[in-house]
Amino acid sequence: MNRQANPTQPDDDKVRPDREQDPAEKDGGDHDTTDTAAGQNPIPEAWESVEQLFALAPHLRVGRANVMGDTQFDGDAVAGDKVVQHVYGSLPTRLRVVGPIPDSELAYLADTFAPSRRYDELCAQLTAGRVLVLRGRPGTGRRTAALRMLIQAGPKGGEVIALDPGTEPADFADHIRPGRAHVVVDPVTGKDNSVRDVHLNAARRRLGDDGLFIVVTGPGTAVDDVEAHDWEPPPPADVVRAHLTHAIRRSATSPRETQEISAVQRLLGLEATVQYLSAGPSPREAAGFARLLVEHARGRCSKEDLLGYGRESAEQIVGALFGGSSGAAGGDALRDKAFLISLAVFDGSPYPLIADLGDRLYRPLRAVEKPERPAGHPVFGTSPAERLAWARAREYCDETETPWGRVPERVVAFQNGSLWSTVLRHVWTSHPAVRRPVLDWLGSLTRDRRAVVRLRAAVASGLLAATDFEYAFNEFLHRWGCSSVAMERQLAAWALYTAAEHGMDTAVRRLLSSWSGRRDTARLWTVARTYALLGGATAVSALRDIGRMVVTGPEADGALRTTLEQTLEALLQGPAAATVLERLVQWYADRGPLRDLATAAFLRGTHRYQHEACAVGSWPRLLWLADHEPHARHHVVQMVRGLLGHHTTRTDATEALTRWIRAAERASLRTARACEAAPPSGEAVPAAVSDVESALARLLPALVATQNDQDRLDHLLRRLSNSPDGARSLTVVRLRAALSHERAALPGSF
Structure with missing residues (x-):
């Protein structure tokens, strides 16, 4: 399971959490302790739940950019052995960033x-x-x-x-x-x-x-x-032709190779193409086939792959696997089908985990099929190689997330990237007799102490909800979302995100909007956590509903208030951060609970850090926004200036600026080391000023609207003139110079 680097705390820390930890949090200060009291693990904070989702459920990494605003995974994001997967059929509609x-x-x-x-x-x-x-x-x-x-x-x-x-x-x-x-x-x-x-x-x-x-x-x-x-879609042949023409133009390296018409006509005339187009695929499916044709023209996929796109779609493959009366060679058919369902839930996980949990499902399935016989199974059954070949899966080397970090492991995954979801949909819709055993099995997995097992069970449940939302709502979503146990509410949030990501986004949005108007704090908690996961795709709705919860809902208890703050903190990490900042500024201008929420959420956001691929050191997330997005800069300046100017929040705002100054200091030190290691030939070593420090030097003067503001910031910098090791801080010297040489703009002139 490949995982992008996430926003992190300053680089020196070996553990590299993405948020600086307050002393109170070291003892679990901000964690909901409902589950801890019940003898279970404490639930993650809102942003941690987002990170867990994409780290432990690679099926969903396509939607990662909606939430984290970073690079979207593609087919070539690999670790260890490269596994090329052809997806036979179209992927489900994904949530899109607004x-x-x-x-x-x-x-x-x-x-x-x-x-x-x-x-x-x-x-x-x-x-x-x-x-x-x-x-x-x-x-x-x-x-x-x-x-x-x-x-x-x-x-x-x-x-x-x-x-x-x-x-x-x-x-x-x-x-x-x-x-x-x-x-x-x-x-x-x-x-x-x-x-x-x-x-x-x-x-x-x-x-x-x-x-x-x-x-x-x-x-x-x-x-x-x-x-x-x-709307009337164009003929599928026209869609394929347009995509092929574009691909051939892009791949051409000389005028001689731009014989587009003949190349396109040749590919359209292939037997596999004619056979596929005769079935009348949708534009989305036709576009997918065009991409496969391009791979065929480049010699990266065979004629059999092209024929398989139309003949052996994921649905047909799965139908054949479950329709037959036999499983892998020499194996128990029902046990192998239980393994297949387990593989769909834990695709990309180690074989022993998948096989063990598959055997747990086999026993209740056997009780349904043959209630008069005991539900035992052979200790030594089908060989892994035969079972994987039958399931259209393969084993390869990868790194998996564990409580002790990433460790190398042999994992198994379907060769066809869409089979995991197709298996679950097929079982759910074509074999009603297995619904109850599968639900009971998934329910038992959600109570497992292993985070990956719980989360994958929630993701699988969400996929089933995308297939039959009303049934899933009555069976488990409503119960989880209204539960007094925080972990069950987190399961509901993960499941609702998955359902939305797989085509049920309208129903999920309606449910969240409805629940946000209730006075049940458990449901309000679930709504907030789900919005944290949905990220930029629903930022406007999230801000509207959170505001409604605060203004018209019941008085928030500690757990709900913390979750609302964490949700806004998580939204500040995503692509809609500027929209969130704008709303925080509006709330801060009001009196009452909305102002308190805006203050707490913004201060939480000041703890977050992020990395840029070519940067030396880590950026405070809000400082990065202020430096890279003019719209966000205006709102960051307003919030920081307001917090510094109010006696109840001045200390917290000063501590936030102190963290940013120290982050700039660390980044500049790393820049200095890099310059000393490789000085330009024949030139003096340039001043060791990092991008983080330069951004802070541009921001500090903008915080000054009055002489009091100037004096307050200068006092802070004089107090920090010595770095933690006692040496004089050159970063602080440069920041003081920038503050004294620049004159702040008036509010509203950014």
Whole structure:
């Protein structure tokens, strides 16, 4: 299981936690101790639960950038032996980050889009009316078409902004930026908050003369008195042709190699291509097949792989494995199928763990199939090699997370990257007799003392919820989410995240919105923890619901108050951090519980650190935001200035700045060592000033609005003029010089 480096505390620490630990926390100060009292392990903090999810459940790492805002894993992220997996079929719809859509995504979309007559008609409608409601089923290319229209009809090189689907239709206009292009996909609606013409007219007025807005709806979207235009997907052959043309152009190294038409026609004429396209795949599936064709043209996959894409889809493979009356050669068929289910839950884990937990499932399955016979099994059964070959899996070297760090281990995983979810969906929908044994088995795993076992059971439960949400809600989601045991509520949060990530995001959003209006603190806790996991994809909804909990909900007890603070702290680590900071500034301007929450959440955020690939040392997360995002900088300055200026928070704010100064000091020391180790040839060694120190030197003058502010910061720097080892701090000297030479801007001039 590959794990990216996460935000960390200053580099010198060997343990490298991502948050500096307060003395009270060393004794469990901020952990919910409900489970500890019950003799179980304490639950992780909100951000730790995010890290655990992506470290221990590699199935979900595709969605990591939504939460952490860092590099998204791709097929070449490997450790140990490289395992090439062909995914036969389309991946489920993933949660998408709200806000400006990356230019790279828009450029790729523009190059690979397959236009059609229906597209041209709809684009003309958008140009004329500036607001369009586009209706279609997921997987038909409706979102891609909407984005392509906004690119074509909008200002050249203009920004395209994705609104949070949790935004209520009545509030669409509040999130519109005049002159920009906007899209919202599958907004969460209901009988009392459907999309109405009055909402679209308000958005149209807000757009101005050049702005555009598309509402992409699906079968479950409530629309009243609004003209919705049906989307008709292009022929699959056109989709494949567009993707092939783009790939061939990119791979060409000379004009002689750009014979695009002949190369595309040759690939489209292959027997495997003709056979696949005759089945009428969706645009999403056709795009996936085009990528496989490119691999075939480069010699990286065989003709059998191409034929297998259409003939041996994941569903067909799984159907054959469970439909037969035999398992691996010489093995007990039912026991091997129990192993297969266990492999789906623990894909990428060591074989002994998967086999042992599979045998635990085998016993209740045997009791259902043959209740009159004892549920024992052979001690020496099928060989691992034969069982893995039958299950379409392979064993390879990797590193796994343990309480003692990452250790090398032999792990097993499906050869087809989509089989783990397909196995669970197939078992759940095609074999109702196994539902109860599987639920009981997963329930027992959630009580296991091993974190990886508990978390993987929750993830598997969430996948089942994505398959049949109502059944899962009645069987375990409601019970976990309302439990008095904190770990069960955390299980609900992990499961709800997984369900949302696998296509049930609308139902999950509705549930969270409903629960956030209740007065049950257990459900409110679960809502907050789930929003921490969902991250940037639901930031606007999270801030709205958290604010509602604080203002209209019951008086928060210690556990709920801490969880709300931790959730906001976690959201500050993700791609929607600037949006969160803006809301914290608004809350801080109020009196009462919202101000207290904003203060606590921001101060928690000052403890967080992050690494940049080419940086020497670690960045305080909020300092990094202030230096790299102008919008965030304004809000960081407002919050720090406000906290320093109030007598109740001045000490905490001063301690936060002290940590940042020491972090800049450490980074500059490391920069100095690097310069001394490799001085430029024939040149003097440059001043050892790190990027962290430079950013802090730019921020400190901005915190000064009055002479008192200037004196307060200068006093802090004089007090820190000596580093912890007693030597004079050159970093502090330079920061004092920057503070005295620069004059702060007035509030609102950033």
